[in-house]
Each structure stands twice: as C-alpha cells, then as structure tokens.
Amino acid sequence: MTSLWLEEAAPFAAAATALPPRADVVVLGGGIAGVSAALHLARAGVDVVLLERGELASRASGRNDGQLLLGLGEHYHRIHGQFGATRARLLWDFLRDNHELLRAAIAAAGIDCGLHEHGGLRLAETPHEYTELATAAELLAAEGKPHRLVAAHELQRWLPAGRGYHGALFLHGEAVVHPVRLVRGLAAVAADAGARLFERAAAATITGGAGDFTVRLTDERAIHASVVVHCTSTLARGLDRTGLLARAVFPFRGQILASEPLPPAALAGFPPYAMSSNFCYEYFRVHGGRFVIGGKRWSVPGEELGVLDDAGHHPVITQNLLAYVREHFPLLAATPFPHVWTGIMAGTPDGLPLLGALPGEPGEFALCAFNGYGLSFAFLAGRCLAEMIVDGHSPHPAVPLFAPRRLQPN
Numbered sequence: 505m506t507s508l509w510l511e512e513a514a515p516f517a518a519a520a521t522a523l524p525p526r527a528d529v530v531v532l533g534g535g536i537a538g539v540s541a542a543l544h545l546a547r548a549g550v551d552v553v554l555l556e557r558g559e560l561a562s563r564a565s566g567r568n569d570g571q572l573l574l575g576l577g578e579h580y581h582r583i584h585g586q587f588g589a590t591r592a593r594l595l596w597d598f599l600r601d602n603h604e605l606l607r608a609a610i611a612a613a614g615i616d617c618g619l620h621e622h623g624g625l626r627l628a629e630t631p632h633e634y635t636e637l638a639t640a641a642e643l644l645a646a647e648g649k650p651h652r653l654v655a656a657h658e659l660q661r662w663l664p665a666g667r668g669y670h671g672a673l674f675l676h677g678e679a680v681v682h683p684v685r686l687v688r689g690l691a692a693v694a695a696d697a698g699a700r701l702f703e704r705a706a707a708a709t710i711t712g713g714a715g716d717f718t719v720r721l722t723d724e725r726a727i728h729a730s731v732v733v734h735c736t737s738t739l740a741r742g743l744d745r746t747g748l749l750a751r752a753v754f755p756f757r758g759q760i761l762a763s764e765p766l767p768p769a770a771l772a773g774f775p776p777y778a779m780s781s782n783f784c785y786e787y788f789r790v791h792g793g794r795f796v797i798g799g800k801r802w803s804v805p806g807e808e809l810g811v812l813d814d815a816g817h818h819p820v821i822t823q824n825l826l827a828y829v830r831e832h833f834p835l836l837a838a839t840p841f842p843h844v845w846t847g848i849m850a851g852t853p854d855g856l857p858l859l860g861a862l863p864g865e866p867g868e869f870a871l872c873a874f875n876g877y878g879l880s881f882a883f884l885a886g887r888c889l890a891e892m893i894v895d896g897h898s899p900h901p902a903v904p905l906f907a908p909r910r911l912q913p914n
C-alpha cells in the first residue's frame with residue numbers, strides 16, 4: 505500500500521552508487537528534512553553524503569497531504585495561548601519564511617511539483633469553532649497578517665461543494681504541492697550542488713565521536729564522517745546514542761484516501777486551496793482531478809499513537825473519512841475512493857521540532873519530529889541546520905525554540 509504521490513512520481517534519477525570511505529557530514533534519512541539539510545550543506549561547500557534506507561521521500565515525506573501551512577496547522581490564537589505572543593510570531597514567521605525560501609528554490613530549479621499558491625481555507629465544523637476562527641482573525645488583523653474571515657452565508661462562493669460548515673478563515677500564503685515530486689526535485693538540486701545521495705542504504709550503527717564517526721550500514725558497508733545528522737524522523741531512534749530521540753520523540757500514524765478522478769461538474773465545486781476543518785484534524789485538497797482527504801485518527805481508540813506500521817491502514821478510519829465526505833460533500837457520496845495509505849509522523853511533548861546539536865554527543869545533530877507539519881517546516885529548517893554546522897549558529901531568530909536540549913531532563 506503506497507501513496508498516490510509515490511505511484512505517480514518518477515524514481516530519483518541522480519542517486520549515487522559507490523559509497524565513499526569518508527565525508528565531512530553524513531545525513532541519515534532521505535525525507536524532506538534530510539534532503540534539505542544535504543542541499544544546504546552542499547551549497548555551503550560541505551562534502552555531504554545522505555543515506556536513505558529505502559527510496560527518497562518514500563515515508564512520511566511521500567505520504568502526506570502536500571499542504572504548505574502557516575501556524576503549525578493550529579488556529580493562531582491557540583498558538584498564542586500555548587507559546588505566548590513573542591514565540592507565536594516567531595513560529596508564524598518561520599513558516600512564512602520557509603514558504604518563501606521553498607518557492608524561490610522551486611522556481612530557480614524549475615521543479616515541476618504542482619505548486620498551487622492559492623491560499624488555505626480553515627473551515628469551522630461547529631459554531632464554537634467559528635468563534636475561535638474569529639478570535640484568530642482578530643489577532644492576525646492586529647499583527648497585519650493577510651487573511652479573510654468568511655461567514656457561513658458566504659461559503660457557497662468559496663467552497664461550492666461544501667455543506668454543513670459554520671464559516672471559515674482564509675489564509676493567504678498557504679499552498680499545495682505534489683510532495684514526492686517536490687522532495688525528489690530538491691534532491692536533484694542537492695546532487696547538482698555536490699551532495700551524494702544514496703538509496704537503499706540503511707544505517708545500522710554509529711560508533712566513534714566528533715571528527716571521526718563510523719556509520720555502518722546494514723549491508724556491511726561503512727563510511728567515516730566528522731559530523732552525523734539524524735533526519736530519520738521517529739524511524740531509527742536507536743541510532744541516537746544519547747537516548748534523547750528515544751525518550752522525547754514519539755510516532756503517530758496518519759491516514760489518507762484519494763478518490764477516482766471526478767467528473768468536471770463535480771470538480772468545479774472544489775477550489776485549489778489547502779483545506780481543513782475541526783482544528784485541522786481533517787484536511788483535504790484536490791489533485792489531478794481527485795479529492796484527497798486525511799484525518800480522523802482521533803476517532804479510533806489510541807488515536808494511532810505509537811503505530812509504526814505504514815504498510816497497513818485502519819478500516820474504521822477509512823469508514824469515518826468516508827462518512828465525513830458524505831456529510832460535507834454529498835455530491836461525492838457515491839464516488840469510489842480506491843487509494844488508501846498511511847504515513848508515520850513524529851511528535852514531541854511541546855509540539856515543536858528538533859533542530860540542532862544532540863546534547864552529550866558533540867558532532868551529532870538532529871533535524872526531525874515536525875509534529876505532523878514537516879512539509880511546511882523542513883526546508884528552511886535544513887538551511888538553519890547547515891548554518892549551525894558550518895558557522896556554529898543560525899541567525900534565524902526562531903531557531904532557539906527548536907534546540908533539542910530543551911527536552912533533556914534536568
């Protein structure tokens with residue numbers, strides 16, 4: 505069971521073949537985090553090798569909904585509530601800066617990844633959620649962030665196929681993309697810049713220390729490096745000898761369905777926005793004439809927390825997503841949804857990613873645990889990590905929020 509995106513995308517054509525004995529930096533993991541780190545390190549003149557266990561973008565980075573979001577997918581006043589005004593602004597600006605940097609990289613390299621920058625629509629499932637969206641809109645207005653609060657009676661114009669919503673918040677600056685074409689396109693840019701990216705190269709152990717690490721692969725190959733970067737999400741926590749990733753990063757599984765191509769009359773009812781409802785727990789978009797929807801993990805016992813298997817899916821979640829479609833998009837009630845897939849995300853207790861040095865192991869860094877929003881976060885985060893490795897620090901003011909040492913027990 506794989507994603508629509510993985511079925512559609514061409515394989516990565518520039519994978520390296522002969523593992524060198526040594527590199528300055530070895531990056532573990534070839535999702536968007538590892539690819540971005542490798543790209544920015546190579547651009548800075550660093551000799552970098554990336555090791556990916558399977559194919560590039562074959563795990564979460566190739567199994568998501570392809571939405572480039574602002575505000576961690578949360579309604580903005582909730583981010584204020586959780587982190588305080590100053591940090592909320594830093595987080596919002598980080599994501600905005602990420603999208604600008606990514607847009608520029610896509611344009612410069614001509615990456616054909618279906619980028620549609622039409623904005624995002626956060627829909628209210630209840631009158632209460634609409635009052636929360638209105639509160640978020642007040643804060644966004646006070647801070648000059650472009651948005652539009654959409655009342656229920658206006659929704660027919662914004663989302664003609666939608667039914668049963670109580671209003672919405674439109675955010676300029678959100679976008680959708682084909683995630684696999686994006687990540688493999690960026691990987692080609694990294695290879696052009698001098699990074700060597702290996703597929704089917706699974707790291708098994710790390711020994712040694714700063715300046716002289718040895719990374720052994722499961723197939724007995726080995727490579728030495730001065731610096732190691734963990735970009736394996738929650739999939740290889742055992743490689744981190746400090747134990748921080750095993751303690752602080754937890755897996756959870758998300759699930760997505762995609763319809764058959766819709767007839768033109770039905771398709772006309774769906775705008776090209778990044779869309780979500782129920783505080784972003786359900787999310788949807790159109791792609792290639794299909795309706796693509798994910799979420800509902802909260803609707804089953806355990807909420808898919810701790811699940812590491814992305815070969816299967818949860819049949820009750822499938823039924824609940826289909827029930828959502830029937831309720832909110834009745835014109836799709838009889839539409840078949842032949843594509844079902846899952847992906848494993850990585851979370852942290854405070855909802856923020858890890859970006860920086862792993863405390864206790866000089867020379868080892870982590871870039872992971874994006875709490876379900878890595879596609880929106882990781883491109884700029886990869887540049888910040890490269891700056892830390894090359895210059896000793898990143899100038900982006902949000903970076904201290906993501907320091908792994910914050911999750912170290914006292």
Ligand SMILES: Cc1cc2nc3c(=O)[nH]c(=O)nc-3n(C[C@H](O)[C@H](O)[C@H](O)COP(=O)(O)OP(=O)(O)OC[C@H]3O[C@@H](n4cnc5c(N)ncnc54)[C@H](O)[C@@H]3O)c2cc1C
Nearest residue numbers: 533535536537557565568569571707758847877878879880
């Ligand atoms: C259903 C779903 C919907 C989502 N929707 C969105 C969305 O709309 N917008 C958004 O911003 N985010 C979304 N996300 C989250 C986003 O996909 C992730 O945050 C992001 O892809 C994480 O990237 P990553 O590089 O950290 O991890 P991954 O993409 O999981 O990459 C980690 C890589 O490490 C490799 N690896 C593991 N072990 C080893 C080893 N021992 N040696 C070498 N390599 C190894 C894996 O094979 C894998 O390729 C969604 C996720 C899911 C699952």
